[in-house]
Amino acid sequence: MSIVAGFFVSKIQFDMSFRPLFADEDEMFIPTQNFEDIFGEASGAHIGVILESENILTVPYLQKLEQLSDQVVGLDHVTSVISLTHFDFPIWTPKGKEIRPLIPKSLLDKDPLDPYFVEHILSNPKVKQVILSEDGGKTLLLARLDIPLKDLKGRKIVIQNFKKTITDGIPLGTTTRFTGVSMVENAYADIVLKSLIRSTLLTSIGLVIALFLFFGRYSSIGVALAGVTIGSPITLAIMQIIGQNITIVNSMVPIMLLIIGVADAIHMEQSFIHYLKGKRSVPEAVHKMFGTMGLPCLMTTVTTAIGFLSLRMANIEAIRDFGLNVAIGVIIVYIMNIIFVPFLLIHLPSKQINFTKWFSDGLNHFLYFSSQLVISHPKKITYVFLTLIIYSIWMLPKLSMDQKFNEEVQSEHPIRFNQMLLEQEFTGFLGPEVSVKIINDNHLWDTDVMDNLSSFESALRNHPDILQVRSYLSYVPDGIPDSLVKIFLKDLRDDPILKYQIQEVITLDGKWASVIVRTKDMGTKKAKIFKDWIKEISTRELGPNFEVEMVGQWWLAQRGMMNILNDMLSSFVTACILILPIMALLLRNMRLFFISLLPNIFPMLAALAFMAIAGISVRIGTAMILAIALGIAIDDTIHFMIHLREQDSKSNDRNEIVKLTIAQTGKAILYTSVILVIGFISMLSNDLIAIQDMGIVASFTIIIALLADLFFVPAIYLIGKK
Incomplete structure (x- = not known):
C-alpha cells in the first residue's frame, strides 16, 4: 500500500501561486474572469x-x-x-x-x-x-x-x-x-517548502522526546507514530488522485495529520497500560483497550473530521481544500491506528525504562493536585471560568480583520523589503483594475466621454493611497484633434511595442475600458472603504451612462478576505450543528451533555479574545482556528465525559467520581494536549507570519481546552450533581 501511495505522491503537483487564496465564488470571480479574458492580467x-x-x-x-x-x-x-x-x-x-x-x-x-x-x-x-x-x-x-x-x-x-x-x-x-x-510567489514557494521540512522535523523530534518521557518505552514511539506514518502518504496520494495540489495552505496537511493522528494512538496506549497494570496479560489488555477505546476514538475522529469539513463553507478555495484533505487524512490515520496499534502493542516489547519514572510520577502528583483543587473549590473555579467567558465575549468587538500583502514575512526579509521599495520609489503592483463600460451609444473616444473619464481619473489621483492611474487616456497625446483619437488608438494597437499596453486598457469597439489603479498596501480593512469610495466618485464624475465595477486579482484577494470572518463563523456554526448532536447521542445523558457545552465553547471564545489582546488579526491561517479548535479540543472532552458517565453510573459519591475520572483520563489528556502544542508551536519556525500566528493561537486554544477539561468540566459536574 505504501509503495502504491508513494507512486501517486511522487506525481503530486505544487501550486504556490496566490490564486487559490482568492475568492472564487461565481458572484465574485466571474466579473474578473470576463474582464481578464478581454484585457489580460x-x-x-x-x-x-x-x-x-x-x-x-x-x-x-x-x-x-x-x-x-x-x-x-x-x-x-x-x-x-x-x-x-x-x-x-x-x-x-x-x-x-x-x-x-x-x-x-x-x-x-x-x-x-x-x-x-x-x-x-x-x-x-x-x-x-x-x-x-x-x-x-x-x-x-x-x-x-x-x-x-x-x-x-x-x-x-x-x-x-x-x-x-x-x-x-x-x-x-x-x-x-x-x-x-x-x-x-516563487519566493513564497521556497519559503513554504523549507518551512514545511523544518516544522515537520522539529515536530517529529518533539514528539519522539515527549512520547519517550510519557511512556518510558522505545516501543511506544513506534506505536504512536505508526498510524500517521502510514496514513500520511496515503492521504497525499488521495489528494493527487482527486486533483489536489500542494498549495501554501495545503502544505500544512502533513503536519496537521502528524499532531492529530498521534492523539488517538496515545489514548489507546494509555488505556492499554491501565489494563496491563491491572495484572492482565498483554493480549487481554489489548482486547480490553480495544473494547474501551473503540467507540470514543471513532467519535473523536468523526468530530475532528467534521471540524475540518466545516471549512468547506469558506469562499476561498485553499481553505476549502485544506479542510477536505485533513478530514480525509484524519479518517485514514484512524483506520491505520485501529489496524496497527493493537498489533504493535502485542508484538513489541512493553518493558518500561525506569529513567522516565520521575516524569510519570510528576504527572500523577499534578493530576492528584488538580482533582483535590476541583473537589475543594468547585464554585470558585466555575466563577473564574465564567468570568473569563464574559471577558472573552467583551473582547470580541476588538478583534481585527486585516491582511496586508507585504506583511506576511518579517520586515527584514528581502521579499518584503523589495516590495516596500517598489511601492515607495515606483508604483508597486498592488491595486485593482476598474472596469468602465459605456451603456449608451457613445464611444470612449468621444470628447464628452474623455472629459468625464479624465475627471474621474483626476479624482482617483487625489486619494492618498493611490500611486498611479493608467488608462487609454494616458496614451492620447496633447494636441491631437478629437476627431482623430479613434484612428490614433486603433493604430497604436498595431504598434509592435505599445500594442500590449493599449490592449489592456481599451477594446477595439471603444465601448469598454480598463482603468489600472496602483495603490499602497492598504490592507483588507481599508479596501472595502476604498471600493465604496470609487463607486461614489464614479457615480459623481461619470454619471448613469457608465457601468463601473472593481475587478482584478487584487480585488479577488480583498473580497476573499472581507468574507473570511463570515466564513469563519459559518464554519464554526456548521461544526457546532453537526458535532454537538453527536456529543449528545454519545453521552446519552442530557445533564452531562449540558455540562460539556460551556467547557467546549470557552476555548473558542478564549482564542478570539487572545487574538484581540495580542493584536493578531483574522486572516488566512487564523481564520481556520474556530472550526479546527472545536474539532480538536472536543476530542479530549469526549474521552473525559465518557469516563465521567461510566463512573457516574456506578457511584453516587461525586468526589470519588471526579477523582477516578481525572486519574484514568487525565494523563492521556495531558499527553495529547502536549503533543498538539508541540506540533502547533513548531509552526513558529515558519517564515510566514500567518502560519506563525496560527501556531500561536492554536497552541493557546489547546492549553485552554486542557484546563477546561481538567478543572471546568469537573467543577460544573460537582455543582450540578445532587
Whole structure:
C-alpha cells in the first residue's frame, strides 16, 4: 500500500501561486474572469528588477542597460521590455502620429549626457516614479510575459532565466532587487517548502522526546507514530488522485495529520497500560483497550473530521481544500491506528525504562493536585471560568480583520523589503483594475466621454493611497484633434511595442475600458472603504451612462478576505450543528451533555479574545482556528465525559467520581494536549507570519481546552450533581 501511495505522491503537483487564496465564488470571480479574458492580467503581466546605482543617468550605464534590455527581450516567453532605454511613447505632430523613445539612440553615443536632458528625464511625469526613482538612483526594468499568472510552474523557468540574464549583464556596482507578483510567489514557494521540512522535523523530534518521557518505552514511539506514518502518504496520494495540489495552505496537511493522528494512538496506549497494570496479560489488555477505546476514538475522529469539513463553507478555495484533505487524512490515520496499534502493542516489547519514572510520577502528583483543587473549590473555579467567558465575549468587538500583502514575512526579509521599495520609489503592483463600460451609444473616444473619464481619473489621483492611474487616456497625446483619437488608438494597437499596453486598457469597439489603479498596501480593512469610495466618485464624475465595477486579482484577494470572518463563523456554526448532536447521542445523558457545552465553547471564545489582546488579526491561517479548535479540543472532552458517565453510573459519591475520572483520563489528556502544542508551536519556525500566528493561537486554544477539561468540566459536574 505504501509503495502504491508513494507512486501517486511522487506525481503530486505544487501550486504556490496566490490564486487559490482568492475568492472564487461565481458572484465574485466571474466579473474578473470576463474582464481578464478581454484585457489580460495587468497586475501580474510583468516580472521586474529594481536596479540601484549612482551612475544610472550616465552614457556607459545606459549603454549597458540597453544591451541588457535587448537580452531580456530575447528570452523565451518575454514579449516586451520596459526600461529607460526601451520606453516608447506616442506624440502628435503636424505630420501626424509619431512613436518616440524616451532616450534617443543618438544620445547614447555622446558622453556625458546633456544636463538639461538629464533634468528633463528626472522631471518627466511619464517615467518619474514609474520606471525611474525621484532621485535618479534607482530604475526599473520590466519584462512582460505571455504565460498566465496562474501558471507559476511555467513562469518559474522564465524567472530563473530572467534572474541569470540580469545578474550576468548588470553594470558593476549595481544592486539588484527582483520584484513582481510571480517573483513573490516563487519566493513564497521556497519559503513554504523549507518551512514545511523544518516544522515537520522539529515536530517529529518533539514528539519522539515527549512520547519517550510519557511512556518510558522505545516501543511506544513506534506505536504512536505508526498510524500517521502510514496514513500520511496515503492521504497525499488521495489528494493527487482527486486533483489536489500542494498549495501554501495545503502544505500544512502533513503536519496537521502528524499532531492529530498521534492523539488517538496515545489514548489507546494509555488505556492499554491501565489494563496491563491491572495484572492482565498483554493480549487481554489489548482486547480490553480495544473494547474501551473503540467507540470514543471513532467519535473523536468523526468530530475532528467534521471540524475540518466545516471549512468547506469558506469562499476561498485553499481553505476549502485544506479542510477536505485533513478530514480525509484524519479518517485514514484512524483506520491505520485501529489496524496497527493493537498489533504493535502485542508484538513489541512493553518493558518500561525506569529513567522516565520521575516524569510519570510528576504527572500523577499534578493530576492528584488538580482533582483535590476541583473537589475543594468547585464554585470558585466555575466563577473564574465564567468570568473569563464574559471577558472573552467583551473582547470580541476588538478583534481585527486585516491582511496586508507585504506583511506576511518579517520586515527584514528581502521579499518584503523589495516590495516596500517598489511601492515607495515606483508604483508597486498592488491595486485593482476598474472596469468602465459605456451603456449608451457613445464611444470612449468621444470628447464628452474623455472629459468625464479624465475627471474621474483626476479624482482617483487625489486619494492618498493611490500611486498611479493608467488608462487609454494616458496614451492620447496633447494636441491631437478629437476627431482623430479613434484612428490614433486603433493604430497604436498595431504598434509592435505599445500594442500590449493599449490592449489592456481599451477594446477595439471603444465601448469598454480598463482603468489600472496602483495603490499602497492598504490592507483588507481599508479596501472595502476604498471600493465604496470609487463607486461614489464614479457615480459623481461619470454619471448613469457608465457601468463601473472593481475587478482584478487584487480585488479577488480583498473580497476573499472581507468574507473570511463570515466564513469563519459559518464554519464554526456548521461544526457546532453537526458535532454537538453527536456529543449528545454519545453521552446519552442530557445533564452531562449540558455540562460539556460551556467547557467546549470557552476555548473558542478564549482564542478570539487572545487574538484581540495580542493584536493578531483574522486572516488566512487564523481564520481556520474556530472550526479546527472545536474539532480538536472536543476530542479530549469526549474521552473525559465518557469516563465521567461510566463512573457516574456506578457511584453516587461525586468526589470519588471526579477523582477516578481525572486519574484514568487525565494523563492521556495531558499527553495529547502536549503533543498538539508541540506540533502547533513548531509552526513558529515558519517564515510566514500567518502560519506563525496560527501556531500561536492554536497552541493557546489547546492549553485552554486542557484546563477546561481538567478543572471546568469537573467543577460544573460537582455543582450540578445532587
